[in-house]
Amino acid sequence: SSSVDYKNEHHFIELIRRDERLRGQLNKLFNANLSPGLADDSVLAKLPNTYLIVLEWDILKDEGLIYAQRLLMNGVDVKVDFYENAFHGILNMNDDYEIKNRILNNLVDYVKHNV
Numbered sequence: 463s464s465s466v467d468y469k470n471e472h473h474f475i476e477l478i479r480r481d482e483r484l485r486g487q488l489n490k491l492f493n494a495n496l497s498p499g500l501a502d503d504s505v506l507a508k509l510p511n512t513y514l515i516v517l518e519w520d521i522l523k524d525e526g527l528i529y530a531q532r533l534l535m536n537g538v539d540v541k542v543d544f545y546e547n548a549f550h551g552i553l554n555m556n557d558d559y560e561i562k563n564r565i566l567n568n569l570v571d572y573v574k575h576n577v
Contacts, residue, residue: 499529507536513572514542515565519549541576543568 478485494501512533516526526542533540548561555562 509538511539516544517548518546
């Protein structure tokens with residue numbers, strides 16, 4: 463079983479309070495311009511219909527699913543296509559993967575019918 467070392471956690475919080483440079487770096491890291499899932503609900507509610515491609519083997523998979531849920535909760539029409547056995551960067555590869563072609567075809571189809 464794992465436990466939280468509250469002494470170290472408290473130390474980290476104090477470090478952030480005291481170190482203006484570290485606070486600035488953390489503010490840059492946790493920025494809605496870098497990660498739209500961090501945007502306020504008032505911003506998300508104003509977004510247009512959204513199409514998301516989520517890949518099973520993508521480090522951003524969970525972030526994409528959470529973002530889709532937040533958009534839905536704010537009244538945005540969201541279409542999520544989830545692809546098993548696909549990985550981050552597959553669309554940039556020169557190889558002719560069947561799943562890559564399916565992703566691209568679905569994207570083009572969405573754009574044709576919704577934009």
